[in-house]
Amino acid sequence: MTTIPFGRGPQKDPLLAQASNLPQEIAPPRDLWPAIAARLSEQSRAASRRFTWPMALAAGFLVAAVSALLTWGLMRDPGMVPVNYGPNSALGAVQLEARDELLVQFRQRLDELAPETREAVVKNLAIIQRAADEIGAALAQDPASGLLNGLLLSTYQQELQIYSTVVTSGDALTRRT
Amino acid sequence: MTELARDAMGDESERVARARNGDVAAFEGLYRDHVGRVYGLCLGMTGHPATAEDLTQDTFVNAWRSLPGYEGRSRFSTWLHRIAVNAVLAQRRAPLGRNEVSMTDDEGETMDFAAEQEMDEATPIDLERAIAALPPGARDIVVLHGIYGYSHEEAAGMLDLAVGTCKAQLHRARQLMRARLHVEQHT
Numbered sequence: 001m002t003t004i005p006f007g008r009g010p011q012k013d014p015l016l017a018q019a020s021n022l023p024q025e026i027a028p029p030r031d032l033w034p035a036i037a038a039r040l041s042e043q044s045r046a047a048s049r050r051f052t053w054p055m056a057l058a059a060g061f062l063v064a065a066v067s068a069l070l071t072w073g074l075m076r077d078p079g080m081v082p083v084n085y086g087p088n089s090a091l092g093a094v095q096l097e098a099r100d101e102l103l104v105q106f107r108q109r110l111d112e113l114a115p116e117t118r119e120a121v122v123k124n125l126a127i128i129q130r131a132a133d134e135i136g137a138a139l140a141q142d143p144a145s146g147l148l149n150g151l152l153l154s155t156y157q158q159e160l161q162i163y164s165t166v167v168t169s170g171d172a173l174t175r176r177t
Numbered sequence: 178m179t180e181l182a183r184d185a186m187g188d189e190s191e192r193v194a195r196a197r198n199g200d201v202a203a204f205e206g207l208y209r210d211h212v213g214r215v216y217g218l219c220l221g222m223t224g225h226p227a228t229a230e231d232l233t234q235d236t237f238v239n240a241w242r243s244l245p246g247y248e249g250r251s252r253f254s255t256w257l258h259r260i261a262v263n264a265v266l267a268q269r270r271a272p273l274g275r276n277e278v279s280m281t282d283d284e285g286e287t288m289d290f291a292a293e294q295e296m297d298e299a300t301p302i303d304l305e306r307a308i309a310a311l312p313p314g315a316r317d318i319v320v321l322h323g324i325y326g327y328s329h330e331e332a333a334g335m336l337d338l339a340v341g342t343c344k345a346q347l348h349r350a351r352q353l354m355r356a357r358l359h360v361e362q363h364t
Binding site for chain 2: 015023026033039
């Protein structure tokens with residue numbers, strides 16, 4: 001069986017010994033630094049335009065904080081804070097104006113509700129707000145999505161349904177005295 | 178950059194530290210000190226001056242980008258050579274590297290040889306031409322191990338190969354070089 005002389009150092013092989021004498025440093029035919037410096041400069045400009053991880057993290061915290069504040073406000077006084085559908089919502093001014101008109105009546109009725117009923121309403125509105133937040137975040141990535149816009153519209157209709165139910169409810173929902 | 182200016186920039190570790198903090202002048206100093214070896218490595222592995230120039234540029238741009246992650250555990254030159262080798266391998270993985278042609282040997286194995294027209298007939302040393310004519314895998318190990326003196330383990334790490342594969346490539350390279358030099362001596 002023929003064995004391959006693995007591990008022979010360059011000094012033991014005439015060819016590799018010659019190879020070890022070949023120059024390691026070869027100057028390029030032209031100065032490459034100007035082209036490299038231009039690329040570094042372009043890279044720096046691009047980096048300054050990009051979101052850095054700390055900035056993205058800070059933005060995430062900001063979004064979470066705003067969302068938490070909105071939810072807290074809703075829990076504390078749901079009549080004062082309607083559901084926020086975000087900047088990517090396809091809901092038009094007409095729909096939001098209709099919601100606001102109903103909201104005025106809803107606020108008037110809210111204080112008259114029994115505590116447990118009021119709590120249930122608040123919880124339901126908080127759930128709708130969370131759903132709207134999640135759909136809004138997805139819409140930010142895919143604003144043209146028909147499915148997401150449909151879901152957002154459905155969420156809006158549920159919010160209106162809650163307002164409408166409270167406004168049109170009879171004495172059964174009102175505060176017990 | 179003058180020698181005086183280079184001296185004023187301090188030693189290499191200081192220049193690396195300054196470059197890590199975004200000092201382009203310090204990085205230029207590192208470029209001036211290492212460009213010859215990086216270009217030589219790229220030229221040795223590709224056999225093509227124009228490609229070697231591009232890869233040298235890529236190496237220093239990638240090094241600048243990666244400097245924050247350089248922890249000084251290996252010599253700066255070794256770290257730079259790893260980046261250069263990665264640049265060469267990435268270029269080779271691109272659809273049929275520039276100036277290289279693919280051939281199939283008698284056993285159906287694909288063998289890539291440097292294009293003959295790129296061989297510099299004026300090169301005074303036959304060995305350089307024999308190395309340039311090697312298939313890329315064999316050429317890589319001759320350049321890293323034979324010319325630059327990296328151990329089989331270091332070369333294998335740079336090329337992301339098993340040590341045994343590197344040794345086999347070196348054996349193959351020696352056979353091919355001997356055959357080529359023998360033919361040249363008898364023509």
